[in-house]
């Protein structure tokens with residue numbers, strides 16, 4: 001029996017977030033340049049998105065580019081940006097055909113102008129779709145996001161629009177980039193690293209964590225279904 005068949009369709013995680021890791025190592029093991037790892041990672045992005053849509057997942061968040069990634073060598077940053085934007089542009093018709101809505105979180109102001117424009121067009125073109133929401137974390141880091149939220153909340157307090165006594169966890173959630181997105185039920189990290197790496201720190205409070213040794217360019221549909229099956233074997237108590 002495949003993992004896809006084993007999954008209980010009535011108890012699917014609503015939101016799966018993925019730290020796609022191991023592209024560089026995958027390429028190095030094969031004697032290729034790091035960018036070849038990222039190019040092969042695009043195949044995994046396609047497969048995973050398709051797998052999530054097929055089974056009826058509502059939200060899939062992919063950590064595509066972190067704030068820290070800006071510190072990589074210029075040629076890798078440029079190649080990665082181009083790959084991201086070209087892929088999104090090329091895949092927009094397929095996203096539409098499959099009723100997938102693209103969303104982004106992160107500091108998009110840091111993106112090169114051309115990239116930001118192409119991304120905005122895809123967001124606009126898919127805005128009416130009602131199936132899977134594919135959330136790309138781009139130039140994202142959780143500490144950046146939380147810092148931003150704190151600044152916005154302070155402004156509201158300063159302007160007399162908000163009383164400090166009324167600041168609750170909900171108020172903070174509503175100032176994060178993820179305000180319209182439920183918290184992840186399941187976080188997957190590939191390549192055997194056991195870290196969160198500044199990803200959705202607030203939102204992961206009660207998320208189930210799943211780590212696999214598979215490098216991202218080797219991640220396929222059955223790997224996603226295996227993670228979902230594993231998630232379904234757990235008991236979630238939310239601290240109760």
Ligand code: FPP
Nearest residue numbers: 020021022023024025041042045064084087
């Ligand atoms: C981590 O591998 C991966 C990234 C920093 C980028 C992920 C990007 C893609 C898969 C490209 C396309 C994405 C979309 C959404 C179209 P790493 O470089 O950190 O690998 P390493 O840890 O082995 O060096």
